[in-house]
Amino acid sequence: MAAPPEPKKLALDEARVAAQEAVGLFNVPGNEAKLTAVRDQCQGDLGKFFMMVIPVATEIVSPTLQKYGFEANQGGAMQFVAALQAHQADPELKELADNLKNRFMPGAPAPAEEGAD
Numbered sequence: 001m002a003a004p005p006e007p008k009k010l011a012l013d014e015a016r017v018a019a020q021e022a023v024g025l026f027n028v029p030g031n032e033a034k035l036t037a038v039r040d041q042c043q044g045d046l047g048k049f050f051m052m053v054i055p056v057a058t059e060i061v062s063p064t065l066q067k068y069g070f071e072a073n074q075g076g077a078m079q080f081v082a083a084l085q086a087h088q089a090d091p092e093l094k095e096l097a098d099n100l101k102n103r104f105m106p107g108a109p110a111p112a113e114e115g116a117d
Helices: 011-027 029-042 046-067 073-087 091-102
Strands: none
Touching: 011 029, 011 046, 011 073, 011 091, 029 046, 046 073, 046 091, 073 091
């Protein structure tokens, strides 16, 4: 039986760019409205959140996932966030990774657009 593939890794500079691109996708007005509408429909129900919000968030970020070699599914999104968190010592990347993680976390408000250019 073959060993599972090694988790995808990103160099620090590549991780920064990828994280910026992913956060940018959530800030697109149509995407932001779509995610907010689905969050509102969940009304704090954790089951609905996992069934509705996470798939929408994954769909939104899928172009970035695919661009950087991750699968465009929930597993790929989790691997992407893990690859970013490998660089948590970098304050800029930690902030971006936390912003992304908050998009997928139940009960977390949509992150403020700090430092948005």
